[in-house]
Amino acid sequence: MEKKLLTKYWHDPNHKMLDGYLKNGGYTAIKKALGMEPDAVIEEAKQSKLRGRGGAGFPAGMKWSFIPKKTDKPKYVVCNADESEPGTFKDREIIHKDPHSLIEGIAICAWAVQSHTAFIYIRGEFTEEAKMLERAIQEAYDHGYLGKGICGTAFDLELILHRGAGAYICGEETGMLESLEGKKGQPRNKPPFPATEGLFQCPTVINNVETLAVMPWIVLNGGAEYAKLGTPDSTGTKLVGISGPVKRPGVYEIEMGMPLMTFINELAGGMIEGKTLGAVIPGGSSTPPLTPAQCEQAKISYESLDKLGSALGTAGIIVLPDDFSVIEAMTVIARFYADESCGQCTPCREGTGWLYKTMKRIYAGKGAAQDLQMLSHISAGMKGRTICALADAAAWPMEGFLRTFPEAFQKAVTPKQAR
Amino acid sequence: MQLKPETKTKIKALLERYPQRQATLLPVLHLVQEDFGYLSDEVEELVAKELDIPRAAVSEVVTFYTMFYREPIGKYHIMACHNLSCTLMGAEKLIQHLEHRLGVKSKAPLGETTEDRRFTLTRVECLGACGEAPMMQINDKYHLNLTIEKIDKILEELP
Missing domain, CATH: 1.10.10 (Arc Repressor Mutant, subunit A)
Structure with missing residues (x-):
């Protein structure tokens, strides 16, 4: 049922240490990559058709190819380990069980784009995970996989672990760059894109933990081999997390295209006793919810979830039981985005605040019929009108909940005596 | 200084x-x-x-940034997640229990501190451990799959 490329050795407790990683074939991919032309490595990444696993799904190989070849500026690689989208906890698992595959993936990326300095930006709350990575990085330095002349070649690579300090917005790639530069994590206007003017105004590639950690497999087995897995638009495997009242919540690696209900019922064991499926948020809290009927049609892939009006996002599935109020769920989601708006753009700062205030009022039973129109109106006014996608990420679930559960919202704004 | x-x-x-x-x-x-x-x-x-x-x-x-404090906090900073996955698994009940036990109000981005300066109780957004909800963080450490009994035991065992 699971398809284990990245997670193949996760049962082995020694795999997180360098010795265990080497025994399981670790650091052979970077050696192979260093024997290839950098462009050939980018070509493998492109052929894999791997889409960035941070949520936006932009093709990773293409992102690498945007880094200018001829430039006098230094180039940087930044690994986004600021995992913060509610419902998402896969990168934390990679760090716990397989930190060296991430370091090796970063080295492969650095060689491909010819960068000599890389950063891992890890969310501040992941203190234990930062210690785990720090230890793995030190092991890699001690054994010549990082530092001057990696793997006995003339290629130098420094890797710096950088801790955030509690701000969801720093997971947005240009917010992250600002934060790395020692500033407030407020996103930048694009263009210029990070590929040409990123960290310290230099060409920068930013990839999610999972994207980088699967690169060793792609280099060893070939991009074409990876692309054979999954579906044409969603190649390969995906780490999918599931939380909520299911029997076996957790992270599972599956081949893209698996029916959502197969995942929920067979891998996650179905709902816990006494609970019935009410709705599913398929890819982190910014993705619109699915009804049980939609879940029956859904497959875990970019295209299938797009078609159903939702998105794969980070593939952090949140399962809502039918006895949990969708009004409460949306209120919690609205609070989150209001809390995390960086305050830079008015439609987002004000819009997320109004969505939350209005949802709170409705949840408290004090809503009025016109509140529902107002929620739609505010959401429409937020989308595509801001520097980054946080406003959209707040508006999508709002519109999704209104569209998917109109009766529940209608009932919530109807005075009790009239129901 | x-x-x-x-x-x-x-x-x-x-x-x-x-x-x-x-x-x-x-x-x-x-x-x-x-x-x-x-x-x-x-x-x-x-x-x-x-x-x-x-x-x-x-x-x-x-x-x-929420992790930088502008005022002194308790010896133990309890950061209880109240985002969706944790709420689904009963976080609100646990937070109420903590408030009752410690005699302070939980708040975001920084909650109240007990008079003996031992505990600060803050509500936080998703900490990225949703598969083991409900959860909280005390200083650097994550505590997962919580129940009221588990929380009591954790607090009693703190030095």
Whole structure:
């Protein structure tokens, strides 16, 4: 049922240490990559058709190819380990069980784009995970996989672990760059894109933990081999997390295209006793919810979830039981985005605040019929009108909940005596 | 008030590692907060001097990020997640229990501190451990799959 490329050795407790990683074939991919032309490595990444696993799904190989070849500026690689989208906890698992595959993936990326300095930006709350990575990085330095002349070649690579300090917005790639530069994590206007003017105004590639950690497999087995897995638009495997009242919540690696209900019922064991499926948020809290009927049609892939009006996002599935109020769920989601708006753009700062205030009022039973129109109106006014996608990420679930559960919202704004 | 000599040495090492001075600000603030417990005006001033950057550049960063504290907090900072996955698994009941047990109100971005300065109870957004909800963080450590009984035991066993 699971398809284990990245997670193949996760049962082995020694795999997180360098010795265990080497025994399981670790650091052979970077050696192979260093024997290839950098462009050939980018070509493998492109052929894999791997889409960035941070949520936006932009093709990773293409992102690498945007880094200018001829430039006098230094180039940087930044690994986004600021995992913060509610419902998402896969990168934390990679760090716990397989930190060296991430370091090796970063080295492969650095060689491909010819960068000599890389950063891992890890969310501040992941203190234990930062210690785990720090230890793995030190092991890699001690054994010549990082530092001057990696793997006995003339290629130098420094890797710096950088801790955030509690701000969801720093997971947005240009917010992250600002934060790395020692500033407030407020996103930048694009263009210029990070590929040409990123960290310290230099060409920068930013990839999610999972994207980088699967690169060793792609280099060893070939991009074409990876692309054979999954579906044409969603190649390969995906780490999918599931939380909520299911029997076996957790992270599972599956081949893209698996029916959502197969995942929920067979891998996650179905709902816990006494609970019935009410709705599913398929890819982190910014993705619109699915009804049980939609879940029956859904497959875990970019295209299938797009078609159903939702998105794969980070593939952090949140399962809502039918006895949990969708009004409460949306209120919690609205609070989150209001809390995390960086305050830079008015439609987002004000819009997320109004969505939350209005949802709170409705949840408290004090809503009025016109509140529902107002929620739609505010959401429409937020989308595509801001520097980054946080406003959209707040508006999508709002519109999704209104569209998917109109009766529940209608009932919530109807005075009790009239129901 | 002065920065500790060990901290100054660590800052020097960071400055050598990073391509630009201001880029060391977050790691430096983490270090300094560990020494002083929180970041007062005076500490901000020290950091600005040490890095040779404007005081305003330090202040705007300190006030932007939730993990930098502008006031003293309890010995144990309890950060209870109240995002969706944790709420689905009963987080609100656990937070109410904590409020009742400690006699303080939970709040975001920084909650109340008990009179004996032992606990601060803060509500936080998703900490990225949803598969083991409900959860909370106490100082650096994650506590997962919580129940009221488990929380009581954790609090009783704290030194």
